[in-house]
Amino acid sequence: MEDKKANIIAATIIFGLIVFMVVARVSLRLSKAFFLIVGADIAVILAVFVCLVIRGRYHRRRKLLENKFVSEGRELRIEYSFLRKVAGVPIKFKHKELEDATDNFKALLGQGASASVFKGILTDGTSVAVKRIDGEEHGEKEFRAEVAAIASVQHVNLVRLMGYCCAPSGPRYLVYEFIPNGSLDYWIFPRKERGRGGCLSWDLRYRVAIDVAKALSYLHHDCRSRILHLDVKPENILLDESYRAIVADFGLSKLIGKDESGVITTLRGTRGYLAPEWLLQHGVSEKSDIYSYGMVLFEMIGGQRNVSLIENGIDRSQRKWNFFPKILRKKLKEGKLIEAIDQRLVEAGGGGGVDERQLKRLVYVALWCIQEKAKLRPNMAQVVEMLEGHVVIDEPPDTQMIVVDLLSMDDDDDGGGGDCDHRHYRPKITVMGSDVDCNPPTSTSSSFSMSVLSGR
Known part of the structure; x- marks a missing residue:
């Protein structure tokens, strides 16, 4: 735009000078004054032409430099973007x-x-x-x-x-x-009405258990600051194109120092996966993730939610519930573990597709992970060694009671899995048997509402 204006001004000046010389020729004829005017006009016209030439060359060089800088800048941006991707910088x-x-x-x-x-x-x-x-x-x-x-x-x-x-x-x-095969819950829980997912084979389930354990071990032990996930559940475990596990959703995560044993945080998470110490407001640590991981292992073994409704009475107090870890522990003592696993695995392979040694190992690990006392639970590095068969796993001790978040017992048919915000909630704790009556008495000896229910 500026070049166009300059050219118009130059052309106007030259045209005006030529007209002025013609007028001077007519009025002054060939007098001395006329020749002086002609000489001055010619000098001005030459000066205008020189300015236009210099200006044109200057602009051409400027454009060449600009194009060079743009090209170099684009290359730098591409290189910078590449380096960011390589370094993993968001x-x-x-x-x-x-x-x-x-x-x-x-x-x-x-x-x-x-x-x-x-x-x-x-x-x-x-x-x-x-x-x-x-x-x-x-x-x-x-x-x-x-x-x-x-x-x-x-x-x-x-x-x-x-x-x-x-x-x-x-x-x-x-x-x-983008992880193409969706979340683990679509592959371990029967959901025919959704038209997606399927039944994950035993070998893949066992490999997923190891993958998740390795991911959590990395967060707990190999990062500069320990990272607590605090929302480990099947919905937050994704499967890639090779059905390898990818742990996702860090919206509730906490970073704690290497020397910190735990942290007090707002009670927020997912029903059925919250560790007892969190429910009792004793703070959380990496052992809280281990408890949640153990609950996920039970669901992978059984192909069902850990807490499920077995009798839906009209009266809420008459409803009865199944607690799968209790059932699995009973089958372990009876030597009938194969009866408790996801029956789709048994039907698909006639029972031959399930490695009973791996099954027993997975059950042992799960029972160790959900020990009520956090100090009894193994760390995730030990869990990886257990699952990979590098160490002998001792039989886990019987717990005096198993603590379950009563909020997992809602009106949903799947028995839980929803998110909740417990900022103003004082939890109710129950000890559950294989199937119990959901009508807990209250106790005045504690600030929490407790019920001790026997499964016998």
Whole structure:
């Protein structure tokens, strides 16, 4: 635009000088004054031409330099982006990029209490899962917890955070790699009505158990700050194209120092997977993750929720429940473990597809992991060694009682699995047998409402 204006001004000056010389020729004829005017005009015209030439050359050189800098800058940005990906550093996305990638957030993969996950495809063709965290205070806490926990860690069995989007107002977004086979719950619980998932074979279930143990061991022992996941459950364990386990969803995670034995935190988590010490408000540690992991092992073995409704009376007090770990322990003592496992595995392979040594090992590990006293539970590094057969596993002791979160006993047919916020909740604790009557008496000897129910 500036070049065009300069050319117009130059042409106007030259045209004006030529007209002036013609007028001077007519009025002054060939006098001395006329020749002086002609000489001055010619000098000015030459000066204008020289300025135009210099200006043109200057602009050509400037454009060449600009193009060179743009090209070098593009190469630097590509190199920087490549190095960020290699180093695993999350990329900051623009909201418009995520809108385009997810087709305006139409492909919903899953939804929780405070977040929704959408499938997307980036401009380079990479498939991603975009997690949208809603809510202001809770959303900010979950966003910070998740980024702090997962942004700097690299492990084959942990989900990879590719980037984030944090707008000044509105929801926050986390961009993860897309895991094609969904979450573990679709592969261990019968869900015919959903039309997806299936029955995971015994070999794959056992491998998933080892993968999850390795991921948690890495978080607990191999990071600069210990990372507590605090929401280990089948819904947060994903399966890749080879059915290897990927631990995801770090929205409730806590980072604690190497020298800290535990941390007091708000009681929030998922029904049926909360460790007793958390329910009793004694604080959490890596042993809380180990308890949750043990509960997941039971569900993988049985192909059912640990707490399930077996008699649905009209009166809420007449409802009865099954507690699967209690059943499995009873079958272990009777030497009939094969009767307690997911019957789809038995029917598919006639019982031959299940390695009974692996089954017994997995049951032992699960029972050790859910010991009521946290100090009796093994750490995750020991769990990995147990599952891989590097150490002999002693038979776990019988616990005096098994603590179960009564909030897992809601009206859902699946017997639990929902998220809950317990900030103002004082929990009720029960000891459950294989099937018990859900009508707990109260005790005035404790600040908590307790019931001691026998399974006999």
